[in-house]
Structure formats: structure tokens, C-alpha cells
Amino acid sequence: MTDNTGVEIGRVVNYCDQLLQASRFKDYCPNGLQVEGRSHVRRILTGVTACQALLDEAVAWQADLLLVHHGYFWKGEAAAITGIKQRRLKTLLCADINLLAYHLPLDAHPEYGNNARLAKLLGIDVQGGLEPDNPLSVGNIGVLPQPMALQPFSERVAAALGRVPQVISGGEHPIRHIAWCTGAADRMIEQAKALGADAFLSGEISEPVVHFAREAGVHYIAAGHHATERYGIQALGAHVARHFGIEHRFADIDNPV
Secondary structure (H helix, E strand, O other): OOOOOOEEHHHHHHHHHHHHOHHHOOOOOOOEEEEOOOOEEOEEEEEEEOOHHHHHHHHHHOOOEEEEEEOOOOOOOOOOOOHHHHHHHHHHHHHOOEEEEOOHHHHHOOOOOHHHHHHHHHOOEEEEEOOOOOOOOOOEEEEEEEEEOHHHHHHHHHHHHOOOOEEEOOOOOOEEEEEEEOOOOHHHHHHHHHOOOOEEEEOOOOHHHHHHHHHHOOEEEEOOHHHHOOHHHHHHHHHHHHHHOOEEEEOOOOOOO
16 A cells, blocks of 8 residues: 555556566567656556557546556657657656556466456456467467357457457357457467367458468457457556555547557
8 A cells, every 4th residue: 555645656667567577578669667757656547558649638637657558669660759759758758647568468467468358358268378388478278168159259259349340250160269369469360270279369350361261260350459458458457556555547548440
């Protein structure tokens, strides 16, 4: 617990780093504190992506910490701080708001991760990782309590996520074993096929993967990048807030992709 001045930002960052084992991941961006703000935290706002709309929400709510899945400083992006990047960083710095981001570590966490939370939401029993020899696998394979045909399972996904998924049929077989990886992981359908999955669920799908799904006999459910990755960051933010005795709120910035 903390007093009414809040908890030191360093304590929050260290706790999240250790909880998510952030240093063990080779990622496309820095995980952890990306932009330093005020020294103490009383309010955490969580969201999927640190877009301008989410930053404006953080300012309006007077958040001390913005905790997200998609932050900044991705490999291969231009280094110059101009345009959209300049406006986003200026918003954070002028408001003295900390930005804390976790990408692959949040995907992979067995309790608060995107894949773990999606499995719980859809009633899937997790059996293991999509990369069986990798303890940091960001995708999973599991089973449904009872086999389901593709259409009713797709309807379950739509009801749970509030978004109608794009569905590619891999045949007439029901779904018992299912593999999934939230976000943009459509190529992992190859691992799903190798592990004997009846279906694969991710956020997005590319043109070649449509043909792979049909020819490999694996149903594909593209349920939305944003839609599949809303739940890990909410769970993490709620947990951190409970742990430190501070406020938390999730802001769902609409994204149809």
C-alpha cells in the first residue's frame, strides 16, 4: 500500500519488469519505462496503444502513468522526433506523465498476458505453448471442453469480443484442439498445423495465409488485432493498482483492425 502522495514510479516499473520477466525477451521495442514523468503514481490509465487519443484521455483524467501494450521506439522506425511522434511525446512530457509499455512480455505472461486472458474469455483450456521448446512462447495451444463446429465457435468469439471475426474454413471438421496468438501472428498457423490444431485464432490475416488455411485444413479466425489484445493490459493494470493501492482505469480507444 502507499500513502496519498502515491507510489514511487521506480517501484512500479521494477515490479512490472520482474512480474513480466521483461529482460528475458528479444523484442522489437524497449520494454519498460519509455518516457519518464512525475516521480509518484496515484492513477494508472491503461490502453492497447499509446495513440494521441489515449494520451489525451490520460491528460484529461490526470493520470500519472500510462501503461500500454504498444508503446514507442520500434526497430526500423525513423529516429527523428517530428510530426506525430513529436506531438505524442510533447503531450506526455508537458503533462509529466510516465509511459510504461510491454509488448512480447505481456503477450506471453501465463496469467496477465493477452493470450492467457483471451483463453479465459473464450473458455479454452491451455495445454502449452505454440513453441513447445520455448518457455517464452507468445502463442498457445489448448482444447475446448466440447468440440464445436466452426460457425458456433465463431459466434462465441464475436459475442465475447464485440466484433464479428473474419473466418476462413479449413474444411468440415469441428474444433477440439485450437491454437491462438493475439495481434498480428497469422504465420504462426504453420506451428498450429504442426501441433495438430483444428483451428487457429489471431488478430489479423494476410492473403497467403488464406490459401494455407484452406490447403492445410486448419480453420482460421481473424478476430481483430486490437480486439484480441484488450484484455492483458486491463488485467495487468488492475493487478498493479491492487498491489500498490492506487487507482486504475482502462480506456478502450476504438480500432476496427
